[in-house]
Amino acid sequence: DAGVIQSPRHEVTEMGQEVTLRCKPISGHDYLFWYRQTMMRGLELLIYFNNNVPIDDSGMPEDRFSAKMPNASFSTLKIQPSEPRDSAVYFCASSLTGLVKFFGPGTRLTVL
Amino acid sequence: TQLLEQSPQFLSIQEGENLTVYCNSSSVFSSLQWYRQEPGEGPVLLVTVVTGGEVKKLKRLTFQFGDARKDSSLHITAAQPGDTGLYLCAGEASGGSNYKLTFGKGTLLTVNP
Numbered sequence: 001d002a003g004v005i006q007s008p009r010h011e012v013t014e015m016g017q018e019v020t021l022r023c024k025p026i027s028g029h030d031y032l033f034w035y036r037q038t039m040m041r042g043l044e045l046l047i048y049f050n051n052n053v054p055i056d057d058s059g060m061p062e063d064r065f066s067a068k069m070p071n072a073s074f075s076t077l078k079i080q081p082s083e084p085r086d087s088a089v090y091f092c093a094s095s096l097t098g099l100v101k102f103f104g105p106g107t108r109l110t111v112l
Numbered sequence: 113t114q115l116l117e118q119s120p121q122f123l124s125i126q127e128g129e130n131l132t133v134y135c136n137s138s139s140v141f142s143s144l145q146w147y148r149q150e151p152g153e154g155p156v157l158l159v160t161v162v163t164g165g166e167v168k169k170l171k172r173l174t175f176q177f178g179d180a181r182k183d184s185s186l187h188i189t190a191a192q193p194g195d196t197g198l199y200l201c202a203g204e205a206s207g208g209s210n211y212k213l214t215f216g217k218g219t220l221l222t223v224n225p
Contacts, residue, residue, distance in 0.1 A: 004154070031211065042217035043155070043200065056212065091154050098211040099143070099204065103154025 002026070004104035006092050012110045018080040021107045024073055025094030033101060034067055034077050035091040043091070049075065050098070082111045115139075116203055116216035124222040128190055133219040135201035136183045142204050144184045145213065146175055149198040191223045 005024040013019055025032050033048040047057040052069045060067070064083070069075040079086055089108050093101040117136045125131055135144070143162040147155035159168050161177035161184065168175045172195075174187040188195055198220050202213040 033211070043202075043215040045212055048211055093154070095211075099160070100157060101213075103156070105152070106154050 004092055004094050004102055006090075006104040006107050008107060009105065010108045010110075012112065013082055014112050015083055016081045017111075018078065019082045019086075019109060019111075021077040021090050021092075021109070023075045023077070023092030023104060025075070025092070026102055027073065029094035029096050029102070030072075031095040031098045031101075032069060032075050033093040033095070034075070035093065035103075037089045037091060037106070038087075046077070079109075082109075084111045087111050116201055116214055118199075118201060118216035118219050120219060121217070122220050122222075124224065125191055127192055127223055127225050129223075130187070130189050131191055131221070132185055132187045133199055133221070134183070134185050135203075135216055137203060138182065139203070139205070140181050142181070144177055144181075144204070145202045146184070146186055147200040147202065149200060149218070150196075155198075155200055188221075191221075193223045193225050196221060196223050 007022045030051050034046040035043050036046055037043045046059045047067045048055055049069045065079055067077045087110050089106045091103050091106045093103040095101045119134045143160055145160045146158045148158055149155040159175045161175055164179045164181045166177045172189045176185050198218045200215055200218045202215045204213055
């Protein structure tokens with residue numbers, strides 16, 4: 001069975017450009033989470049959805065970040081405009097119950 | 113903000129040795145999870161502990177949740193190179209949402225053959 005799918009796996013962009021990260025959760029999972037991982041701050045929750053509805057976006061760093069989940073099988077995290085400090089690995093995770101999470105392989109973002 | 117401190121930050125040992133890594137907080141958690149993350153991949157859940165004093169075993173890995181539910185430990189017996197990875201603990205706030213886990217920064221374990 002396919003796990004959580006993320007694309008792209010690697011993204012290199014220049015400061016000021018728009019970046020869109022994509023996630024396909026495990027089929028049947030009602031919860032979807034976006035995390036960011038850096039050496040300094042570790043793994044941080046950005047936002048999570050339940051049944052395609054954003055439940056808590058308190059972890060979204062600022063207005064440059066936005067996330068959508070137009071349907072049960074797709075979500076995007078957009079950064080516009082991107083800045084060097086946004087460089088990190090971004091993970092999407094899905095869950096059937098909310099507590100047990102299955103993480104995707106991540107997108108390594110580098111903003112020059 | 114609830115913080116989870118993991119120690120040691122780095123650990124390099126020889127195959128066959130035993131080791132223990134720790135996850136500590138001043139806050140009470142209703143449950144705590146341990147994950148292992150390999151390079152270039154996402155974290156993979158190993159175990160969830162929910163009861164103070166609970167001990168769970170997964171082959172050569174033993175997980176313990178502190179009596180006060182503020183700390184946890186992971187003990188590996190006879191470590192193997194395949195155990196190499198970043199071990200993360202994550203706590204679910206007591207009385208809070210089931211879904212907003214607080215993660216520690218991890219212990220990076222290297223097991224040398």
